Amino acid sequence: MTAVTDSTESDAAVGLPRLLPPPQEKRARQGLEQHLARHGRLPYRDRAGTLIRDIESAGLTGRGGGAFPVHRKLQAVSDAADRYRRTPAVIANGAESEPASDKDATLLWLSPHLVLDGLQLAAEAVGADTAILYTHANRKNDVGARLREAIAQRQERGIDRVPVQLAEAPARFLAGQETALLSHLSGRAAVPTFMPPRITERGLGNAPTLVQNVETLAHLALIARRGPRWFRAVGTEQEPGSMLATVRRLDGQPKISEVPLGIPLLTLTGELRQDGAVLIGGYHGTWVTAGQAQQLTMDNASLAKAQAKVGAGIVITLPSDRCGIVETARVVRYLALESAGQCGPCLNALPRIAAALAEIAGGRFRKGTLEDVDRWSDQVAGRGACHHPDGTTRFVASALRTFAAEVALHKAGRCSAASKKPFLPVPQATARAETDWI
């Protein structure tokens, strides 16, 4: 794993890290024996509904970016199963198709058993007979082989009650979107579909389906063991618990930290220059200025002040020798190319916005370029089958806001960047044919 986990002694005092191996075992993968020694046996409840109540009082929210209350999804699937008399399916979503994020892959590499525990407990809570782990198995360090080994080991020891299948996610930005994921698992292209029906009601093979991010499931497995009060020992009252963050500072290398929600943003970014900028939440996220960053803490209540969200916990500091507009333009080009090509608003607006940003980044301003971007962004708001256009235009708007001075510089045909080397990670391969989506 290229990602380095990061923790300090003060973390140990509050019991962090919870999900990742303890610091003295840095980078050590948690085998089944270490896992059982550290966390104890898998606490099946053998009674429906009790875990859902615990999750509710713990206040666990989805860690894949949406921050949706987990107990409500569990309850919805459980209710739908009763209503339609269908046995539900549970899917652990480890697609992590956000290029700037590395926390799910790191978690699956270092603590796979915690995720698999969570998958079993969630399956028990909703009464599912199907459990699928959806991930980029071949991404790095052969996570796939490691997961297969872990699953086989658990089966041998009789730990898992529901057999777990491993599914490979295509390398597309939208592959982790719930409806795209479902479409892929049903044998079609991994493109988002229109809701309703909600997948909690009719998902995989028309069965009620629970999709949870792998980190969410790992938290769930720990809440089942240690209870809601333990979970709430860190984090804020409104947004309790800890989260995995992918932090990139000036060297550009991803570092995975497990931090309590609500910590000051600066503890993740380190000291910032006066004119620095921070990207929060990844490529559907928000740029904020160093001035804003000093006021913010890592929870949605605070980040809302800067129109930002915790998202999947990505925090990136822009180095002083790079241009925020050039970096944003490169990412937006990637996002536009990752459009599924289904819905008009996305298909028509994103390539135009990407081209306009390329004009701005390249200093080839035309009269009305900025106004065009504003207008197109307004026109796509809230439309399409998924949030891809919304997330992209939010990202673009925050860049134009945060780097207003840089935009003015580009207008004059100049750019402040000393280095032309790309900083934000952007995959090179773009989809050319239908098979790239399957």
Place this chain on the structure above:
Amino acid sequence: MNQLLGKGSHTEIVSGINSSTVMWYASRATGVVALLLLTAVLLLGIGVARDKRLPGLPRFAASGLHRNVSLLATAFVAVHVVTAVADGFVKIPITAAVVPLASSYERFWLGAGAVSFDLMLAAVITSLLRRHLSRKTWRGVHLTAYLCWPVAWFHSVFASKDIQHGPLLAVGIACALAVLAAAMWRVAEAGKDVPRAERVALLMAAAHSRIHSKGSRERTFAQ
């Protein structure tokens, strides 16, 4: 004419509309306008389905117009139905508006009108509730618009004698020809679909080439 009706007042001769015929004329007129509006809705709908732009208007104008004109058409059909029922010259029960064959007057052709009105209501209501329906359901119902229009056309042309000659017949035929041409274009166009996975790259290339080419906006900028 003048001599036959000679004793009447001037206004009666010119208009032919009086308190006993106003409903009848209103029904005729709204019926004809509704046919024109429904034709426009269908043409716009075909355009929207193929992602066509209206010249000089932004991209969303076609779908916005399609939506609003369809609501306007519904209003005209409603007035058309209510005035036809309210007119006392022929007895048409109000149920005949939605129940086919419920009227003894022009049983078959009024039935056709009821069928097309039902299909129209189905399309409008499912579109208003679109957020709550699956795309498949909505699309399934919406496709019946292709059935709704021909039925409405036959109702228009055959339910009354006054559209079977003169300028009104020309209007009816023009509507039919326009829809026929649009439908044929729609079928021909469907064969030229770009596969979904290739669309973005194509549009991306087009958007970027506009930066480098001397587009109309660049000329404006130079002036």
